[in-house]
Amino acid sequence: MPVVHSFGPVAGRSPVPPPRVASDTSAAARKYGVVAMPSLEWNEQVARETAHLYERVKNVIPSVEWPFFAPYVKAINALKAERNAVILAHNYQTPEIYNCVADFVGDSLQLAREATKVDADVIVQCGVHFMAETSKILNPDKTVLIPDSRAGCSLASSITGEDVRLLRRKFPGVPVVAYVNTSADVKAEVDICCTSSNAVQVVESLGADTVIFVPDQYLANYVAGHTNVKIIAWKGACEVHERFTAAELRQYRADDPAIQIIAHPECPPDVIEEADFTGSTAHMIDWVREKRPKRVVMVTECSMADNVQAELPEVEFVRPCNLCPHMKRITLPKILDSLVYMKEEVVIDAAIAEKARRSVERMVNLKR
Ligand code: SF4
Numbered sequence: 001m002p003v004v005h006s007f008g009p010v011a012g013r014s015p016v017p018p019p020r021v022a023s024d025t026s027a028a029a030r031k032y033g034v035v036a037m038p039s040l041e042w043n044e045q046v047a048r049e050t051a052h053l054y055e056r057v058k059n060v061i062p063s064v065e066w067p068f069f070a071p072y073v074k075a076i077n078a079l080k081a082e083r084n085a086v087i088l089a090h091n092y093q094t095p096e097i098y099n100c101v102a103d104f105v106g107d108s109l110q111l112a113r114e115a116t117k118v119d120a121d122v123i124v125q126c127g128v129h130f131m132a133e134t135s136k137i138l139n140p141d142k143t144v145l146i147p148d149s150r151a152g153c154s155l156a157s158s159i160t161g162e163d164v165r166l167l168r169r170k171f172p173g174v175p176v177v178a179y180v181n182t183s184a185d186v187k188a189e190v191d192i193c194c195t196s197s198n199a200v201q202v203v204e205s206l207g208a209d210t211v212i213f214v215p216d217q218y219l220a221n222y223v224a225g226h227t228n229v230k231i232i233a234w235k236g237a238c239e240v241h242e243r244f245t246a247a248e249l250r251q252y253r254a255d256d257p258a259i260q261i262i263a264h265p266e267c268p269p270d271v272i273e274e275a276d277f278t279g280s281t282a283h284m285i286d287w288v289r290e291k292r293p294k295r296v297v298m299v300t301e302c303s304m305a306d307n308v309q310a311e312l313p314e315v316e317f318v319r320p321c322n323l324c325p326h327m328k329r330i331t332l333p334k335i336l337d338s339l340v341y342m343k344e345e346v347v348i349d350a351a352i353a354e355k356a357r358r359s360v361e362r363m364v365n366l367k368r
Pocket residue numbers: 128152153154155156181238239240241301324325326327
């Protein structure tokens with residue numbers, strides 16, 4: 001069933017406020033102390049101690065580049081233990097982060113679930129700001145750091161809590177589902193969150209005949225095509241996925257008719273039409289692990305192909321390299337700075353966090 005209505009930001013509304021980090025940047029530093037910057041020298045000892053980690057990425061990181069990464073990898077892993085910290089990394093992080101310093105990797109839903117089980121004092125979120133906020137929402141008593149608080153998201157910045165209140169006034173009684181790619185302010189205003197892994201299940205769990213779905217218009221369209229629930233959508237989009245075109249995918253198929261094309265549901269509908277499979281990043285990875293295609297195009301952020309390639313060297317990944325500029329703000333030097341200086345700490349107003357927690361926990365607690 002097509003989306004029944006769609007709405008966008010009200011003309012002239014105030015801009016979406018930037019993500020919040022602690023204004024007192026030394027609060028976490030006072031609590032945990034600042035440590036000396038570890039040595040970043042490349043030598044034989046560093047080579048020996050990181051050799052097992054290089055094995056994981058040797059298919060995607062040339063050996064000539066490892067002497068730059070290895071001292072950071074060693075220092076970050078040592079500091080994680082010293083700080084009782086864990087690193088949660090999204091599937092779009094670069095291979096040296098994803099494979100060599102992360103404790104947990106996954107899509108937004110997997111990371112949200114991991115965040116509920118974390119038994120550490122400090123979480124370093126390698127992903128974008130709404131992901132770090134989600135970890136803080138689920139772990140109000142822990143210190144959550146993001147290595148670069150400017151790591152935003154075009155979807156999260158397309159909508160505000162006030163926009164959701166306006167939608168509720170326009171459609172009284174209609175429940176609202178928010179994709180997790182939203183700020184805490186938005187999560188606080190909705191009934192439940194979802195990810196691209198569980199969006200259809202979440203919409204149907206509400207038992208309503210109409211649901212407002214924000215903020216991704218393409219995911220809303222995908223959900224509308226897989227349920228009988230009427231969907232009212234918001235006109236947000238991911239700046240990475242909306243760049244893919246059906247014409248480029250047809251060209252891949254013309255060049256190699258046996259190629260497999262798998263797409264993320266944040267892509268426009270004509271792109272999804274061309275794909276052999278559509279699913280969240282976690283589902284895309286599982287699909288490649290299971291099917292082991294000879295050649296595959298992953299129609300999503302480019303680093304994910306590198307991360308799966310590291311694990312499955314026999315699969316050839318054709319890479320239409322659309323990078324997320326926000327995800328790419330997170331680097332090993334910035335992760336190390338986070339752990340040395342205990343910055344930048346994510347903060348959320350307590351009342352907003354409590355309301356947002358209900359929406360996130362309702363999703364996390366849904367039966368799989
Ligand atoms: S890839 Fe798209 S949805 Fe994901 S963080 Fe980047 S802009 Fe946001």
